[in-house]
Amino acid sequence: MTDIDVKEAAQALNDIEQIVQRVRQSRTYEIASQMMILWGVLVFAGNIATFASPRYGGYIWIGVNTVGALGAIAISMFRFPGAAGRGFDARMAIAFLLFFAFGLLCSKVFGHFGPREMGAFWPIFFMLFYCIAGLWVGGAFVVIGLGITILTLIGYFFITGGAFLLWMAAVNGGGLILGGLWMRRI
Amino acid sequence: MTELDDIIHQPLRLRIMAALNVLPGSVGLEFSRLKKLTGATDGNLGAHIETLAKAGYVAVDKAFVGKKPQTTVTATVAGRAAFARHVASLQEIIAASGRQQ
Numbered sequence: 001m002t003d004i005d006v007k008e009a010a011q012a013l014n015d016i017e018q019i020v021q022r023v024r025q026s027r028t029y030e031i032a033s034q035m036m037i038l039w040g041v042l043v044f045a046g047n048i049a050t051f052a053s054p055r056y057g058g059y060i061w062i063g064v065n066t067v068g069a070l071g072a073i074a075i076s077m078f079r080f081p082g083a084a085g086r087g088f089d090a091r092m093a094i095a096f097l098l099f100f101a102f103g104l105l106c107s108k109v110f111g112h113f114g115p116r117e118m119g120a121f122w123p124i125f126f127m128l129f130y131c132i133a134g135l136w137v138g139g140a141f142v143v144i145g146l147g148i149t150i151l152t153l154i155g156y157f158f159i160t161g162g163a164f165l166l167w168m169a170a171v172n173g174g175g176l177i178l179g180g181l182w183m184r185r186i
Numbered sequence: 187m188t189e190l191d192d193i194i195h196q197p198l199r200l201r202i203m204a205a206l207n208v209l210p211g212s213v214g215l216e217f218s219r220l221k222k223l224t225g226a227t228d229g230n231l232g233a234h235i236e237t238l239a240k241a242g243y244v245a246v247d248k249a250f251v252g253k254k255p256q257t258t259v260t261a262t263v264a265g266r267a268a269f270a271r272h273v274a275s276l277q278e279i280i281a282a283s284g285r286q287q
Contacts, residue, residue, distance in 0.1 A: 003190075010280060012197075012200060015197065016273065019204040019205050019208075019224065020205075022205075023204075023205045023208045023209070026223060
């Protein structure tokens with residue numbers, strides 16, 4: 001049998017706490033990376049499709065958001081059934097819906113944004129969510145959120161015409177895919 | 187009198203068990219991820235996982251993902267129970283010290 005003193009016991013408990021935090025963060029990053037890659041591919045495709053057929057932009061983005069939401073639910077339920085002690089996280093889904101509803105209120109009711117403003121607003125709005133979440137769950141979210149926000153603003157102010165959609169496909173879609181791949185390696 | 191588990195008490199094995207214990211029941215960690223999380227080297231980690239496996243505290247699953255071999259380590263029910271007892275013992279040592287002061 002092993003005998004240890006109080007200091008060693010406290011050190012061992014501290015080691016346990018640190019590794020638990022590290023595993024939780026690693027698992028959060030693992031789930032988030034899959035979600036980001038999914039959304040990155042969809043956003044990339046959505047921007048390219050809107051560039052090719054601007055008249056159908058509204059339908060394209062309804063489709064992107066529907067497929068993205070279903071895909072996110074599928075990932076959390078089937079790929080990580082025991083994440084955070086449960087499968088589908090209802091509170092997370094409600095938070096997402098409230099966030100989405102507030103975005104609609106700003107962009108459609110108060111703001112009457114045009115296509116260009118919508119193209120910049122939604123990515124920045126979602127990246128704000130990343131930055132806020134990152135303050136609690138991990139700095140990588142903040143880095144990705146700020147990076148995509150800055151690149152989106154650069155595009156909004158300096159890239160004119162339809163090329164803005166191609167820029168957004170690269171920085172928002174591509175940024176999420178690269179961010180997801182990076183997060184997987186952390 | 188508190189009883190510490192000699193097998194789990196070793197620092198790297200403690201970290202391995204702590205990492206696996208935080209995951210849900212049937213979920214394990216892939217060898218390379220476990221290595222990164224615990225800060226161990228390949229050989230060191232392999233040896234300690236073997237010790238834990240011999241004690242029945244972890245299950246080791248070797249499979250091929252595509253053409254790559256992948257080793258996944260999962261805490262067993264006995265391992266989780268032993269880890270919980272070990273943590274309780276550590277806490278008891280600290281609590282006992284507080285009572286004496």
